[in-house]
Amino acid sequence: MEPVGLRARKKLRTRDAIADAAISLFLARGFEQVSVSDIAATAEVSKPTLFRYFATKEDLVLHRFADHNGEAARVVRDRGPDIAPLTALHRHFRAGLDRFEPVTGLNDHPEVVAFHRLVFTTPSLAGRLTQYLLDDEDALAAVLGPGIGARLQAAQVIAVHRVLARTNWQRIADGRTAHDVQPEAIVEADQAFAQLRHGTGDS
């Protein structure tokens, strides 16, 4: 078991308090309209403490994505024997859809939808999110192997994730429910991964 003393517990709580304060202020007033000092004050910590937990203002929002950092690489690394990387990635994304995980975009909790809108409509956030995706891509490429082939495949996988998730989110932002969208999301995911496996079929 990992040692979960007072110190560790309180650190987690502090981190949560900061993140919660940040998200709720951002959702209420918009990213640019909230200063990090406001967040620190709301979370009842000092500004240096805030920055000890989160490197930048953007990370206050994106740590939820950061939690998934390297996930694709991990999925490939931890796949069972006799399972192709693409198969493992496909199954993992599919499982995410089944569970309506926010990363898949297939989640209609108002809070989640508002959160996604916040990210996508705030340039600095969208920009930093891209950086995260590139890191993800690097990690995935590294575990897929050396050479340009692995890099290309990694790039394509991450792109597929991104497009599928944004598509799902867009439909939900348009007012549909996650449950309603789920079937086509699954079909599209299957199609996307099939395309990765076999090419587009264009000559």
Next chain:
Amino acid sequence: MEPVGLRARKKLRTRDAIADAAISLFLARGFEQVSVSDIAATAEVSKPTLFRYFATKEDLVLHRFADHNGEAARVVRDRGPDIAPLTALHRHFRAGLDRFEPVTGLNDHPEVVAFHRLVFTTPSLAGRLTQYLLDDEDALAAVLGPGIGARLQAAQVIAVHRVLARTNWQRIADGRTAHDVQPEAIVEADQAFAQLRHGTGDS
């Protein structure tokens, strides 16, 4: 204004958390049946931290009395001009009765009654409470002036406080309400302070 930064606020909260945890555990299981480690764990602080806030286990209970430490001396020191010390003390106690302050014993909140019973029925607590009263007495004597006269008067004042408060508490412990007891408490207080002023009248 007094500067109330993050540090001061959090220290207060920690102190309150410890004290609250202690009191509620003591009331639930009794003084001896609770270890300071239990209290520290409940308050989510370490044992050394607990002892940085409270010198002894007894003080975890008695800090409420300690908050009134030196109050008698303060009342005398801060009295208006042309007001005799005894008059100031009398008025102050009388005001406490009017407001049903727990120190006067004239308070029937179940929590307060249970708290008093805890103190009076636990020898080590009662003992330490006596120490507090002696400190109070010293402070009062000092402000009343030098000499044996001041010391005697101080001792008598503190004794009066103690007897009046215990009498009030006893009646409430017997099931009467504070409101019901209040009139006689006031009469007795007046009598007690009159006796201090003029002697018992015995020859």
Next chain:
DNA sequence: GTTACCGGGTTGCTTTTTTAACCCAGTAAC
């Protein structure tokens, strides 16, 4: 009658947090 445990309280060291001051970039005032 040792041995071992328990509970109140302490000690030294490390980690975390606060504080106040600062840097730098943008920008509004005049």
Next chain:
DNA sequence: GTTACTGGGTTAAAAAAGCAACCCGGTAAC
């Protein structure tokens, strides 16, 4: 075109808290 403010981010020193290990008195086990 300075001047001054605001906001993101940093630094160094000091306070507070955590941790582990300990002391000491009592008391239960064997």
